[in-house]
Amino acid sequence: MxxxxxxxxxxxxxxxxxxxxxxxxxxxxxxxxxxxxxxxxxxxxxxxxxxxxxxxxxxxxxxxxxxxxxxxxxxxxxxxxxxxxxxxxxxxxxxxxxxxxxxxxxxxxxxxxxxxxxxxxxxxxxxxxxxxxxxxxxxxxxxxxxxxxxxxxxxxxxxxxxxxxxxxxxxxxxxxxxxxxAKKPIGKKSTPDYPNARWIAAHSSNYTAANREGDGKRIQYVIIHTTQGSYAGSISWFQNPDSNVSAHYVIRSSDGEVTQMVQNKDIAWHAGNWDYNVHSIGIEHEGYVEQPGWYTDSLYRSSAALTRWLCDTYGIPRDRNHIIGHNQVPGATHTDPGPLWDWNWYMSLVNQ
Ligand SMILES: [Zn+2]
Structure with missing residues (x-):
């Protein structure tokens, strides 16, 4: 015994x-x-x-x-x-x-x-x-x-x-x-671009209003980020006028819930590189770069479905030259999504 x-x-x-x-x-x-x-x-x-x-x-x-x-x-x-x-x-x-x-x-x-x-x-x-x-x-x-x-x-x-x-x-x-x-937060736009997202507006001082679908600033990249904090905390941060950052989407670890905060036509401030901000959609994933356990099955599947929809909508090639990590942005000081992010699996889900 x-x-x-x-x-x-x-x-x-x-x-x-x-x-x-x-x-x-x-x-x-x-x-x-x-x-x-x-x-x-x-x-x-x-x-x-x-x-x-x-x-x-x-x-x-x-x-x-x-x-x-x-x-x-x-x-x-x-x-x-x-x-x-x-x-x-x-x-x-x-x-x-x-x-x-x-x-x-x-x-x-x-x-x-x-x-x-x-x-x-x-x-x-x-x-x-x-x-x-x-x-x-x-x-x-x-x-x-x-x-x-x-x-x-x-x-x-x-x-x-x-x-x-x-x-x-x-x-x-x-x-x-x-x-x-507590009601659904009021934003300038009450419906998200992505049909499966909820909409909570980022503060208007945290992104640049644009017309990327009409003025030739073509959306060419999807940039993958890690929040380094909780889902609700990130949403709150992008609502805060002091933060000067935003992303188009934030995804929850536990169940893959998607919140859209900046319209796709507008330029979110997430890449730390203006040229890449202008030409990309930013997706934040709840978690910490160095800590296992946040990148769940639900999060991967939900994010991959969103990325696939973005690629189909804007004609972005579904490859690693166009679906990139924040760490791959030229001049990036950030390391997200880091080595714990399973790119092979993610891309297989995107291309399913
Ligand atoms: Zn990032």
Whole structure:
């Protein structure tokens, strides 16, 4: 029997000093701040899939497994720093501290929203998570918060740093408050070009209005990107007038949902090269270049269907000279989509 038990446990788990180091970090932080552990783990999962990115920031300048943010619109890193009396630098890089920081901020928001008390029911944390995300648009906030509660409902399991982190499924009924009525965001155009996309407009100062179908600035390339942040976070970023970036499409990792944010005829700012911006469509894929697990089957299939439609619509050859990574753009400083992107499979799906 002993032999059987031994074989069931992976060598990586045996190798780490504390077999449940991360699980314990979440449980301890949840207990310390009276935040439901499912909620704490689900927020972290939705933001980073429980990856700390070794102190490297996301595109929203968020850090660590709890994605503590330090940007002009949102300051959860600073809040966590004040609440814990710890330096932002340590919060960025030390995993248990980062998780404690996230828990402290969630509890702080909860008390602020509930007259000094914590919510009694798990579902009442919905508006707390919504504020934690820090997005301006209520409909985009809802995309994110719904995902967090979906993770609580369905549970999650993932191997992180040699440890298998487990979030058991929990039945929950979210009380969405003002987000219940959050409507589809209003944009200049209410329908996307791509029939299978939802439409959420990027801020008008983040792209160049054009008439590429009529003025000879022919669309010749499809450029593949990685968001370096969450789906809803990227959508929110392109809505933000401070970002000065955009893409035509953003695709969600979990289910391949497509959001269009810039019309195909307009020039999105995504390639870091004006000539390529002028002649391309940019597609952002939810994930991180260096972290496995984001480029899911659903994401590949959904993206390939979109790219195939773009190629058919604009007469773009379905080959690697015209369907390129951001890293292939001349002068590119970005490495996305990186070595984890399976080009062979992607192109086979595009050409199906
Ligand atoms: Zn890119």
């Amino acid at each position: 002993v032999l059987v038990v031994t074989l069931l446990i992976s060598p990586e788990v045996w190798a780490s000093e504390d077999h449940y180091f991360l699980q314990h970090a979440f449980e301890a932080a949840a207990a310390e701040f009276d935040v439901p552990v499912q909620l704490l783990m689900a927020v972290s999962y939705a933001e980073t899939r429980w990856n700390d990115h070794q102190g490297q920031p996301s595109h929203l300048n968020g850090y660590g497994m709890m994605h503590l943010v330090d940007n002009p619109n949102h300051h959860t890193l600073g809040q966590a720093s004040r609440l814990l009396g710890e330096s932002p630098e340590r919060l960025k890089t030390e995993i248990p501290l980062n998780i404690r920081g996230g828990a402290a901020v969630l509890a702080w928001i909860a008390k602020k929203q509930n007259g000094g008390h914590l919510p009694e029911k798990l579902g009442q944390w919905y508006t707390v998570v919504a504020e934690y995300a820090g997005y301006q648009d209520e409909a985009v906030t809802r995309i994110y918060t719904d995902e967090v509660f979906q993770v609580i409902q369905s549970g999650a399991k993932r191997k992180v740093k040699g440890e298998t982190l487990l979030l058991s499924p929990t039945k929950v009924k979210p009380y969405k408050g003002k987000y219940e009525k």
